[in-house]
Amino acid sequence: MTLNEIRQLILTDIQATDQLILDRLASDVVLINQIGQYIINNGGKRLRPLMVLLSAKACGYQGQHHLIMAAVIEFIHTSTLLHDDVVDESDTRRGKKTANEVWGNAASVLVGDFLYSRSFEMMVEPGLMRIMQVMSEATNIIAEGEVLQLLNCHDANTDEKRYMDVIHRKTAKLFEAAAQMGPVLTQQPELEHALASYGCHLGAAFQLIDDLLDYTASADDLGKSIGDDLAEGKPTLPLIYAMQHGTAQQKELVKRAIESEGIQLLNEVSEIIQQTGAIDFTRQRAQHEAELAKSALAPLADSDYKSALISLADLAVNRSN
Numbered sequence: 001m002t003l004n005e006i007r008q009l010i011l012t013d014i015q016a017t018d019q020l021i022l023d024r025l026a027s028d029v030v031l032i033n034q035i036g037q038y039i040i041n042n043g044g045k046r047l048r049p050l051m052v053l054l055s056a057k058a059c060g061y062q063g064q065h066h067l068i069m070a071a072v073i074e075f076i077h078t079s080t081l082l083h084d085d086v087v088d089e090s091d092t093r094r095g096k097k098t099a100n101e102v103w104g105n106a107a108s109v110l111v112g113d114f115l116y117s118r119s120f121e122m123m124v125e126p127g128l129m130r131i132m133q134v135m136s137e138a139t140n141i142i143a144e145g146e147v148l149q150l151l152n153c154h155d156a157n158t159d160e161k162r163y164m165d166v167i168h169r170k171t172a173k174l175f176e177a178a179a180q181m182g183p184v185l186t187q188q189p190e191l192e193h194a195l196a197s198y199g200c201h202l203g204a205a206f207q208l209i210d211d212l213l214d215y216t217a218s219a220d221d222l223g224k225s226i227g228d229d230l231a232e233g234k235p236t237l238p239l240i241y242a243m244q245h246g247t248a249q250q251k252e253l254v255k256r257a258i259e260s261e262g263i264q265l266l267n268e269v270s271e272i273i274q275q276t277g278a279i280d281f282t283r284q285r286a287q288h289e290a291e292l293a294k295s296a297l298a299p300l301a302d303s304d305y306k307s308a309l310i311s312l313a314d315l316a317v318n319r320s321n
Helices: 003-009 011-025 030-040 047-058 065-087 099-103 105-123 129-152 160-185 189-216 237-245 248-275 278-296 304-317
Strands: none
Touching: 003 011, 003 047, 003 304, 011 030, 011 047, 011 065, 011 105, 030 065, 030 099, 030 105, 047 065, 047 160, 047 189, 047 304, 065 099, 065 105, 065 129, 065 160, 099 105, 105 129, 129 160, 160 189, 160 237, 189 237, 189 248, 189 278, 189 304, 237 248, 237 278, 248 278, 278 304
């Protein structure tokens, strides 16, 4: 299935979730409305809430609380974007100025806090303690991932294990929680591990491709400046692999780029990534994660919704933005 075909499958739920997001975003504090609506309406694939809706349907859920949890997941994701852009000093996201560029760092951080706290206010509504357990653990691990990534910045000694640890915490954990909502809402604990594993591997594949696109996509396709990761000194897998398999001279240049010179060496680093096979290796790792995600769905009964989840794993890898 294409992404559009997947959306058509649950279009009513998507529309209801979008309306719920707008409704719950509302505040009598004008600045919260301005910034919240700016970033929520600023494009984005909405893959995480889509996974909540598909997971719920694939598990046979008949109620309405999956809409709440889809909105919760999107609010948490959005709050992390607001905070990330401040930490990374980013000025562009999805082709538009970041909220911190428009309103400043303080406002962005505080509105991120609002979205985060609003999500916890909402997740109480289904009345399931298991939701609170899954989501509180997820948000805690995401925060740890952010700190670990900060520690890795400008550290050319970061290895693949440390890099993957950050990915699993910072990105994959929210995908995991999103996918897990189906069995949680339908109270089928025997399916939780399968859906959580699916989400974790899909999230890892998604982030691997994200990190690859920073060196291979165009700025128009990516919706942000090319080489942002390098500018921020982030030792992602393409760089780690290039350092491991390049010549001594190539290794030294990539090391300098990570530690201090960043974007100034983007062209040279991109060429080294190509020459060492780092692009193919990273893509293969992402494909492997996607295959693990699809395999994890084996215990789930066949349905159009399961097929859509399988297609999402393929789409996470085969994309240009």
